[in-house]
Amino acid sequence: MALFTAAVAGETARRAARQGSPVSAVEATRLLVWRNMLAYRRHWPIFVTGFLEPVFYLFSIGVGVGALVTGFEVGGRTVPYAEFVAPGMLAASAMNGALYDSTFNFFHKLRFGKLFDQMLATPLTTMDVARGELSWSLIRGGIYAAAFLLVMVAMDLVSSWWAVLAVPAALLIGLAFGGICMALTTFMRSWQDFEYVTLATVPMFLFSATFFPVSAFPEWLRWVVECTPLYRGVVLIRELCTGTVGWGSAASVVYLVVLGLVGLVVVRRRLDRLLLA
Amino acid sequence: MTTTPRPGTGPSTSPTSPASTAPGSVVDGALRLAPYWATVLRRTWKGGVISALVTPLLYVVAMGVLLGGFIEVAPGELEGATSYLAFVAPGLLAAHVMTLVIGETTYPVMSGVKWHKTFFAMHATPLGIGSIVLANVGFILLRTLVVSAFFVAVLAPFGVFTTWWGAVLAWATQALVIGAFTTPVFAFAAGLQDETAFALVFRLGMIPMFLFSGAFFPVGNLDAPLEVVARLTPLWHGVDLTRMFALGTFELGPALVHVAYLVALTALGWWWAVRRLRARMVV
Amino acid sequence: MLIHARGLRKTFGDFEAVRGIDVDVPRGQAFGFLGPNGAGKSSTMRMVAAVSPPTGGTLRILGMDPAEQSSAIKARIGVCPQEDTLDLELSVRDNLYVYGRYFGLPRKEVRARVDELLAFVQLGEKADAMVDDLSGGMKRRLTIARSLINRPEILLLDEPTTGLDPQARHVVWDRLFRLKAQGVTLVLTTHYMDEAEQLCDRLVVMDKGHIVAEGSPLELIRAHATREVAELRFGAGGAQAEHEAVAEQVAGLADRVEVLPDRLLLYSDDGERTLAQVHAAGLRPTTTLVRRATLEDVFLRLTGRTLVD
Numbered sequence A: 001m002a003l004f005t006a007a008v009a010g011e012t013a014r015r016a017a018r019q020g021s022p023v024s025a026v027e028a029t030r031l032l033v034w035r036n037m038l039a040y041r042r043h044w045p046i047f048v049t050g051f052l053e054p055v056f057y058l059f060s061i062g063v064g065v066g067a068l069v070t071g072f073e074v075g076g077r078t079v080p081y082a083e084f085v086a087p088g089m090l091a092a093s094a095m096n097g098a099l100y101d102s103t104f105n106f107f108h109k110l111r112f113g114k115l116f117d118q119m120l121a122t123p124l125t126t127m128d129v130a131r132g133e134l135s136w137s138l139i140r141g142g143i144y145a146a147a148f149l150l151v152m153v154a155m156d157l158v159s160s161w162w163a164v165l166a167v168p169a170a171l172l173i174g175l176a177f178g179g180i181c182m183a184l185t186t187f188m189r190s191w192q193d194f195e196y197v198t199l200a201t202v203p204m205f206l207f208s209a210t211f212f213p214v215s216a217f218p219e220w221l222r223w224v225v226e227c228t229p230l231y232r233g234v235v236l237i238r239e240l241c242t243g244t245v246g247w248g249s250a251a252s253v254v255y256l257v258v259l260g261l262v263g264l265v266v267v268r269r270r271l272d273r274l275l276l277a
Numbered sequence B: 001m002t003t004t005p006r007p008g009t010g011p012s013t014s015p016t017s018p019a020s021t022a023p024g025s026v027v028d029g030a031l032r033l034a035p036y037w038a039t040v041l042r043r044t045w046k047g048g049v050i051s052a053l054v055t056p057l058l059y060v061v062a063m064g065v066l067l068g069g070f071i072e073v074a075p076g077e078l079e080g081a082t083s084y085l086a087f088v089a090p091g092l093l094a095a096h097v098m099t100l101v102i103g104e105t106t107y108p109v110m111s112g113v114k115w116h117k118t119f120f121a122m123h124a125t126p127l128g129i130g131s132i133v134l135a136n137v138g139f140i141l142l143r144t145l146v147v148s149a150f151f152v153a154v155l156a157p158f159g160v161f162t163t164w165w166g167a168v169l170a171w172a173t174q175a176l177v178i179g180a181f182t183t184p185v186f187a188f189a190a191g192l193q194d195e196t197a198f199a200l201v202f203r204l205g206m207i208p209m210f211l212f213s214g215a216f217f218p219v220g221n222l223d224a225p226l227e228v229v230a231r232l233t234p235l236w237h238g239v240d241l242t243r244m245f246a247l248g249t250f251e252l253g254p255a256l257v258h259v260a261y262l263v264a265l266t267a268l269g270w271w272w273a274v275r276r277l278r279a280r281m282v283v
Numbered sequence C: 001m002l003i004h005a006r007g008l009r010k011t012f013g014d015f016e017a018v019r020g021i022d023v024d025v026p027r028g029q030a031f032g033f034l035g036p037n038g039a040g041k042s043s044t045m046r047m048v049a050a051v052s053p054p055t056g057g058t059l060r061i062l063g064m065d066p067a068e069q070s071s072a073i074k075a076r077i078g079v080c081p082q083e084d085t086l087d088l089e090l091s092v093r094d095n096l097y098v099y100g101r102y103f104g105l106p107r108k109e110v111r112a113r114v115d116e117l118l119a120f121v122q123l124g125e126k127a128d129a130m131v132d133d134l135s136g137g138m139k140r141r142l143t144i145a146r147s148l149i150n151r152p153e154i155l156l157l158d159e160p161t162t163g164l165d166p167q168a169r170h171v172v173w174d175r176l177f178r179l180k181a182q183g184v185t186l187v188l189t190t191h192y193m194d195e196a197e198q199l200c201d202r203l204v205v206m207d208k209g210h211i212v213a214e215g216s217p218l219e220l221i222r223a224h225a226t227r228e229v230a231e232l233r234f235g236a237g238g239a240q241a242e243h244e245a246v247a248e249q250v251a252g253l254a255d256r257v258e259v260l261p262d263r264l265l266l267y268s269d270d271g272e273r274t275l276a277q278v279h280a281a282g283l284r285p286t287t288t289l290v291r292r293a294t295l296e297d298v299f300l301r302l303t304g305r306t307l308v309d
């Protein structure tokens, strides 16, 4: 409820700030996405190679190590190890992509690039900035997710039409991590603080049912893991790719959306404090 | 040593103050940089030290212990290892040393020539290019050796080393791995104009090597042409040598090849690094 | 009044950067803020630019309240901040173009203005260079060009020419004169007294968050300085104590004596006569100079610490 009131108050303030602005919210988002595209134009190899990492992991762990593993049970059916790992890699790469944009890149733009100071000297608002940066990150993540899904199809690792929803699911993961991490980044003081990001994400990457099922854990740890956002993303995408969708999938969706929106609200407030001081 | 007073070199030059001198050798010059690198270490050791220690440990637990718990294979399939944990642990040691070293020689070196320009400041003193490279490489060597010593100590209780001296030699092997990555990557970074190329080094060099150079699964499992490529990477030589010592499967011939390869790469990288840094700074 | 402030205050935590100032800038005026480092000039400029909410007092920009209509205000002003905030990932041309689009201007229009502005600040040749590769002065000129992309009614310039070579400064001044002639209202801060004297119709001197003087350059000189100044130097390394001693001796010869680390300033209406009296008193300065008083002297008078009357 408090959150709702805060959101409403924020909305009123935002409307007020936007009053008389020559740029609509949609147009502002489009402009920011377009600026990022311009900036990337010179660095297309970086853009293109961005989707390789999960593919490498899939081949190394899924196929290479997979030759040593018999496979795991998903929804009452034993699937080959590569088929088990692939959705995990898709989810993890959605997380990593969002992370990179919302931590290092965002911090750089915020503290050193003075990019946001520049934007706020124009009719753009802090919400435009937060929304625009996140949108760009999601578009990029969406392209990578789609490419990865094609690799999965080519390798015959997909067994249901539900899998087409894996791309939007990856976007949800991006939204959740992007929102939360951008919010956390606004509190960071130096590059040293990113140590904490590594310390939180490496365990998530390794233990969120990405490489092996949570049955490997004792009961209590299992519960902890099942509450992490990456775990929710991994099982959601695995359910979609294997066609074992259920109420749990819906819960995961709600969970990820809420995380992302909360993050976004916090980001806007923090940007107001940091940049409009 | 006697000092001749030189008139007119500034207000602080009194007849008794010693004159500044050029270093006698590259090593002498590098040692003069020790206070600088000590300061850097004091200021930065906290940042990164936890993840440098914790990340590989997490990998060992996740891949070696937990995923390994689902893997049962005959020793022949894992290059003589009795468990997947024993197989993957030495591989992860060498692979993580590689990532640490590449981390230390990319952006920080770029900073030295582009952002903070610390190398230029050093070069404005009597120190030569060789001393500057040596001091930085020495710093990375010492620091990474300390981190890998911790790593070896943490791995030991998992029972992944068959003998104590095997563990020591596996650790010593990391010095070769460090050298083979430090000098070439330093050289690459020192001459680079645009730091975005580092992303490509990570994505097209470091990550594939990390994943396919025999750390996670035997390179023999790769298709024939890929296996050849994997065996040509410096990381594979490092991984295989480390694993020989850890598992006690030492063979003199291949070991000598590994050592020679890694040392040669270090020397080549050294030559290239000094050359590139000079070209960058002396213009 | 395009800018209207009453009792404007800004605090950062416990620190009061701006302590209640009144400012009125009518349309078409060139208005200057002068003051030593930390006086609160940039803090004031940022409030006027609607990126920093005032802590107290009233502020109206173009008749609007920045707390409520920041976007509408920003659409009609141009800002050149003290530190360049250029987009280092984009080329010179794209910097202007993208920025212009942030104002909701149509593509064709922005494209035309970009070329015009690049010529205006003489960066046409560098149009496709990356911003990172520009010299400091070129970056500054680009920032100034960028602040003009929306044809602003008010142009806020925080130390526009700091870091420029003399040639480039004159180019910028010339451009600012032209804008002034076109009716653009200029608000600028500067540490260069010649800049303030040349460009500003009216200025305020700020110190420690307060306005300590206000008027046209000429009025300020009349009110706070004499017509002429005699400058005396006594060799290299002259200690402060030595200077103080000399100051005692010449105190009676001028209206006011100012002791600086490297020289003495004697204020009087006839500098040559004062100088003659100095020599007559048996003092032998190594170099001397008689000049007209400038805003520099006003500035020293109002903000300097070592005043010997």
Ligand SMILES: Nc1ncnc2c1ncn2[C@@H]1O[C@H](COP(=O)(O)OP(=O)(O)OP(=O)(O)O)[C@@H](O)[C@H]1O
Pocket: A277, C012, C015, C016, C017, C035, C036, C037, C038, C039, C040, C041, C042, C043, C044, C082
């Ligand atoms: N964001 C901030 N947080 C805390 N203190 C600040 C902040 N911005 C400015 N200050 C303080 O407010 C005072 C006035 O700063 P301001 O930048 O307005 O000075 P200025 O007159 O522009 O000085 P300069 O000539 O050096 O640019 C300074 O003491 C400064 O330290």
Ligand SMILES: [Mg+2]
Pocket: C041, C042, C043, C082, C158
């Ligand atoms: Mg200032």
